[in-house]
Every structure is written in structure tokens, then in C-alpha cells.
Amino acid sequence: MTYRREIQGIAALAAMFARARAQGRAAFMPYFPIGYPTHEESLAVIQALATAGVDGFEIGIPFSDPIADGPTIQAATQIALENGASVRRCLEALRALRRRGIQQPMLLMGYANPLVAYGPERFVLDARAAGADGLIVPDLPPEEAAMFSGSCAREGMALVFMLAPTSDDKRIALAAEAASGFIYVVSLTGITGARKDLPANLTSFIARLRQQTDMPLVLGFGISTTAHAKQVSALTDGFIVGSALVRAGGESVDAARELASAMVKAIRN
């Protein structure tokens, strides 16, 4: 690791993007939920991905009613809940991952209700203490984010908002103003899930966003193959792979490691 955990939160994410940019590529930031296929195996998968050389993580907090997720992540997080996953266990998992030596930036990604039930302010403080660098809440648009934004700002934690192909200029400006760390760019009009092809209009969509903000742009939804990874690496500051890795991780730790290694290799060539 060229950067150390002395840098945390937004600064750690900035260092991650700078490093990837210096290497002429995007940062690869996989998503994986805690508790799938079991609690221990989810930690093993994340550790394997860290060793494979990914740049950062979205650590998923399972929720019973994930309206932005497709069948793969729905099924995985449902199993995670049956395995006893909870906000508390996710925070414990984060602490354990840091103890095992994972240096990369980690963001927690979870739907609003479990975080609200935990207590938004307490959640931000505990997440920070556990080693999280930021927070992504897919059902929390900037308009509703006040309950998290104050404590995130005080703690230097990134509070990431999303933009989608449907977002107009007004909403792009709103997200750019409110977001810290990066903007999560939803590649397509839809829910999460592996897809055969990336959307055709991706380049013009990213260009439209670039015109309006200097925030790092991290692309997610549908990125599933090494070819996709290579393609988006040239286009954005970072990218997220979710469903494809979740499926691989459900098979075995090795399968997840292999896919991640192949993607790490693809974006470095």
C-alpha cells in the first residue's frame, strides 16, 4: 500500500483516486454484503479481494426491502439476514477487517431504515470508529440527507449521492453540491444486476456530468466482466462491481478472487 490508514475518510478516498489516476486508470471498488454466503465467508471474500489489489470497497448492510437491487443482491442479502446480519454485526465486521490489515478505503452502503433505527448520528460515529471512510444510502436523495450530513461533515466521512441517466441539470448541481468523496453514477435506468453489455450512451452521459462537476465519478450498476472493467476504466474515476462478484462470492472465495484479479489486471494493462 502506498497510502496508510493514517489518512481516513474523504482524504483516504482522494488519495485512492489520485493514485489510480497517476496510473492512468479508474479505481476498482467492489461491493460485497456482510453475511453472505455466511458471516465468516463474507469476511474471507472481502479479504481475498483486498489481497487481489482492489482499490476500495462498498460494504453492504443487508435490508429486508432493497428496492434498488436486482435478484442477485436481493437473494444474497436475504440469506445474510437469515444468517443474522444486522447493522451492529456489519460494524463489527468492519472492525475485524481493519484488524486483519485491510488498508483500502471502505464505504458502508445500506438503505435508510436500518441506519435510522440505529440512530443516524450514532451510526456515523460508530462507523467512523470501526474504520469506515464514507456512507452510501441508495434511498436517500440530497433533499433528505440532513440527518446524516452534519455528522459526516464533522467526522470527515464521505457522504455519497447518486446520479442517474434521468437526472436533469438541476439535480446534477444538487448532488455535486451535497456530495463528498465522490458521486455514484448509476450507469443505467434500472436496478442492480449483471448485464451482458454496458449502456450505449455511457460516454455522452459521463461527458454531460463532467461538464457540471469536478467531483470524482464512480460508475456502478451492470459492470460485470473484465471487458466492461477495461471499458469504464478509461471513462471514469472509479467503478463498482456488485452482482457479478456477489454471485462469484456465493460460489467460493476463490471464484470471487479470480474475477477480481482478472479485473485488476484488465484495468492495469
Add this chain to the structure above:
Amino acid sequence: MIESYIRRQVTDLPDAQGYFGEFGGRFVPETIMPALDELEAAYAEALADPQFHHELSHLQRTYTGRPTPISHAKRLSEALGGAQIYLKREDLAHTGAHKINNALGQGLLAKRMGKRRIIAETGAGQHGVGTATAMALLGLDCHVYMGSVDIRRQQPNVFRMKLLGAEVIPVESGSRTLKDAINEAMRDWVTHVETTFYLLGSALGPHPYPMMVRDFQSVIGFEAREQILEAAGRLPDACIACVGGGSNAIGMFHAFRDDHDTELIGVEAGGRGIESREHAARFADLDISRPGILHGTRSYVMQNSDGQIMETHSVSAGLDYPSVGPEHAHLRQLERAYYTLATDEEALAAFQTLSKTEGIIPALESAHALAEAIKRAPTMPRDSLLLVNLSGRGDKDLDTVIGILGE
């Protein structure tokens, strides 16, 4: 021309952010935020257009059969020996339930917006049938999400929707009931948002739905208020309505909001009793129900200590939902409305009582409201008035009731 009633606002709420006090808002993925803005603007524009009101009131009168009457339940009142019970007969609206009021309103709006693909969710199937009916009338393409558990217990409505030309899509995720049907409809909307209108069936979901559904249902209360003034010469001492998501109740309460001598009483599904934890009484069981966020709105939500949504139970599929419309949470907080519950058993008893005393077979949902009237009436003077919203008829529930009571 009769008026559509939507124009007669009695409150400034929700505010510009879609909040009723601390409840409401818009907690949805970014992809559909622009669609909510578009919907809100289109609705405001429709409200300002006399043509929209004319079209809606024309359909209410010539298609739905409005105004629906109120009936004085004389034999029931006599048997109880107290308050005079009046029933607002939404069971006599076309399709047999109040859901058609909202389906036609939103359907006309969808048409104005040029959206031809309509999606909806349904629990008991009444909103699905209302939507399928309105879409057949308006010539729009209709897809209804329904949990596979509900499909099993509401077969007649599934058949009706198909007959009306709708596609019924079974939902196999989660508890396979209304909550999961809404999840799936929202996922569909996120995916097809540019071409699709989501015709949400209750006074919940992200702004502007709770406001819009209330407005389209407020015809119930505005009509009933005029009718009871004419029939009984004064306003009722209380209005009683069942509360699942809460659209029939908010539609009834809205017109009486400023009538401070009229108590507003919402009746939740008590299921097998509060102690059993098998119920949908969001306002009664505060150990497991707290303000939270579900389906895009902040309201009371039945959830475990980790914020995971709990499964609910009611004999009535239409009340079997873990959250409640945000305006009800607000009215409760203001103490303008009072919320209580009726158990499965009490609702089934009321179902039979009304059938025998008045020749009206009520929906199991509406039977919850009747159960509360049956409890209260004997404690009240004979010249007092209870107005009960009979939100639907019970034909759809015969299989369920036969299964429980035997033939």
C-alpha cells in the same frame, strides 16, 4: 356538472418537501426523483385545469356511480341500543370498493402525461381491480404486481384483473404480500421510469402520492358530509374508517378535518391480538412499531430492533401492511385523529352482523371499522351519530370467511 371535490383543500399540508409535520418526504433512489418532480408538476397543472375536473367528475358520475349513498343502518343501531350508525356506501361504487376513485384520478393524469404503460401493486386485489378497470376504460396498458400469497387468497380478484385485460405479475420475494408487491412495482418503475406511470394505490409512498391519493379519495368525505347534514341535520359525533395504508380513511377524514366536534377514528388490523405479535397495528404496538422509512416515506413502520421490516398478519389482505400513510401519523401526533384496532375475530363477527341485520356483506377491511362502531354505539346516547366508511363489499372475501367459519 358536479364538482370533482379535489379543489376543496382544507389543509396546507403537505409542505413543499412533501411533509406532514415530521412524516412523509421522498426517500427513493435518484433514478425516480426526476419522475416524482414531473408527476408533482403534472398534478399541479391538472388541478389548475377545469377540463381535468370536468373529465373526472363526469366519470365519477357516469361510470363509478357517484355520489354513493349513505345508508342509515336502522336495525343494527336498534340492536346495539345506542348511537345511530350511518354507512358511507363505497361498496356501491363500480368495482365494489373505493379504490376506483384514485385509479380513475391517476389514470386521467397518466393519460394527460402521455404515459401509456401503467403499473400498480395490489394486496387484496381491490386496487388491482380498480386500476385494471380504469385502464380498460381509458385504453391504457396495465401490469399489476401481486404477492403470490395474496394471489392464493384472492383468486376471484386475480381472475377479474385478467378478464379486464391486465397482466398480473406474481411476486415471489420476501413475505410475498403487499409490501413485496410495492418493492417490485418500484423496481419496475426505476427500470421503465421514462415510459411508465406508477399508479400507487394507497396514501403512502414518496411525495406527491400521499397527497394525490388523499385528494382523489376526498370525494368520499365531502359527499358524506353533505349527505349526513341532509339526512340527520347535523354532523356526526365520529367518523370511523379502517386503516391499512389509509386511503379510504384519509378520504373520509379530510372533509371533516376542521369539524372539531367530529371525532376521527382509524381502525387498524389487530390480527390475532397485540400480544401475539401477529397483527398490523402500527399505532398500537409501539414496542415493534416506530417512525422509520419504508417505500419512500417516513411514517410508523413495524420493524425489529435492527430496522428490518417485520411481516404482518391480518385476516384482511387489504390491511396487511407494515407501514401506514404519513398523514395518519401526523393526524395522530396532532391528536386530531385517534387510532384503535379490531382483531380478526372482531372483524369476522362484524362481517356477519352487518350481513344479517342490514343485508350488506362488507369487505373484511371495512368490517374492522364496523367492529369499532359496534363497540362504541351501545355506550353512546340514542341521538348520537356514527358515520362508518363502508369502503368495500365482501364478495371477494367469501372464500376466506368460509375457510375460517366453515360453510
